[in-house]
Amino acid sequence: MRSADFQSALRMETSAGERSRQEFGNLLSSHDQGRPEAGAPFRLRLGRAVLSAPFRGLLICLLSCGLLCICALLSLLPSSSQATEAITKPNIIFIVADDLGYGDLGCFGQKKIRTPNLDRMAKEGMRLTQHYSGSPVCAPSRCVLMTGKHPGHGFIRDNKEIKPEGQLSIPPDTVTLPKLLQRLGYVTGAFGKWGLGGPGTEGEPLKQGFDRFYGYNCQRQAHNYYPTNLWDNDRRVTLNNPPFSAHQKFPAGADAADPKNYEKYAGKDYSPDLIAEQARRFIRDNQARPFFLFLPTTVPHLALQVPEDSLAEYLGQWPEQPYLGTNGYLPHRAPRAAYAAMITRMDREVGRIMDLVKELGLDERTIFVFASDNGPLYDKLGGTDCEFFQSAGPFNGRKGSVYEGGVRVPCTVRWKSTVAAGGASDRVTGFEDWLPTLLELAGAAQSTPQGIDGLSFAPTLRGHPQEPRPFLYREFPGYDGQQSVRVGNWKAVRQKMLPRKKDAPPQMDIHLYDLATDISETNDVAAQHPDVVARMERLMREQHTPSKEFPFPVLDRAAQGD
Secondary structure (H helix, E strand, C coil): CCHHHHHHHHHHHHHHHHHHHHHHHHHHHHCCCCCCCCCCCCEEEECCEEEEHHHHHHHHHHHHHHHHHHHHHHHHCCCHHHHHHHHHCCEEEEEEECCCCCCCCHHHCCCCCCCHHHHHHHHCCEEECCEECCCCCHHHHHHHHHHCCCCCCCCCCCCCECCCCCECCCCCCCCCHHHHHHHCCCEEEEEEECCCCCCCCCCCHHHCCCCEEEEECCCCHHHCCCCCEEEECCEEEECCCCCCCCCCCCCCCCCCCCHHHHHHHCCCCCHHHHHHHHHHHHHHHCCCCCEEEEEECCCCCCCCCCCHHHHCCCCCCCCCCCECCCCCCCCECCHHHHHHHHHHHHHHHHHHHHHHHHHCCCHHHEEEEEEECCCCCCCCHHHCCHHHHCCCCCCCCCCCCCCHHHHEECCEEECCCCCCCCEEECCCEEHHHHHHHHHHHCCCHHHCCCCCCCCCCHHHHCCCCCCCCCCEEEEECCCCCEEEEEECCEEEEECCCCCCCCCCCCCCCCEEEECCCCCCCCCCCHHHCHHHHHHHHHHHHHCCCCCCCCCCHHHHHHHCCC
């Protein structure tokens, strides 16, 4: 406060104090019995006690100061309108699976893996059938979700590990969804895998808008579902698990059919169970105020690990070939059953959260969102068999690809008081759209920051008509460098723009697909539609901004006019 302002405020407070003392003096004098004789010392009678003038002045001063203190304290309490506003803000529970394919849920066509609770969420809410993750891999996808910026403008554009633990940190001044919700009075908690800044950096969750964090900070450590420790806020907590690597092969000469030979790839504390327990506790602890619960589970990312009680639900259902760790991660005696069991166990935890919200009477004012951070795995990595489960649905591409199978993900939204049950929307939406959408649903559309790429689709969720998204852009410097842009049903793709093979030139050809007739992106029609290709090329050039941390030379030169 400036000196003149301080002096003015002090004079106002002093004047108010003098008026209060005068009013108290008048009040107390009115209770005095009789007037003193002329020249006699003035006294105040309180009951049987008689106070002389000096003591009377002291009492008046104390009482007036006490009144001012009470008024000041009352001014700090929220008004009734503010309290009502806090109660009516919807709670938000946002669950993100890890490497879950579009076709891995029953509500999106899965026939082998049971997901009754997520199917119930879809039945009681809306399926988004053309929803896109932020990127085809973990960290940049989460960055898009947290910031509302697509990967051509976002800070994190690929996975980038920083030793000894964690990934490249987002900057301290990054405007994130949890920071914005905190300003609106939300209590915020993240439970699961973070990946946007290692312990002690400016990117760790407690410095990016979360009041509570429990789980893995580092994506690499999340490869093991039985880690030796997890993070509880900024404190490392030890688990009841032996140390072992999540990347090893089955011992030569050991019996691959003997379950005992796989016991060393497990422990006592299964991290998804502990994380889900902490998430439920967060809900109970904050049921009286609006909360944002972010649950980026590690399921079903590799390695294939699941407790025996869940594995038993699927053992023997399909032909199995033991996986011996020859293609990365950990061996498993029944890899197909393990993959299915991991998803069903995750679904069980989602159901427990839904039941708890209902038990606490919060169902009508809680938004549930479920999505995946990218598409399913490829080449039977780590023992997975996404072809057997048809995890990518009808799409071409897998994790790491900007083709549909790598970035189009299952998404359901449930808000019983607002989103009509049993609906589906084919509006093109992406992870960047959640930031403005959730702010609008929270009644704070005016808090949406400038300069983001996300577009609110709150009207769609409320059942109102809405203009189609003008375009949806993706770029990814990993996996040989890629770009894509979707406009209506047109989808343009570039790949091998940063070839890993030495001396190989970058490929700048644009492949064009009509998703209305070619959902699998197998028929390149670029030669037949040069006008569309030119329009797509212009968008690809315009939507990229150079990044020091993630250089993309062929795009950087174009952006700089070279």
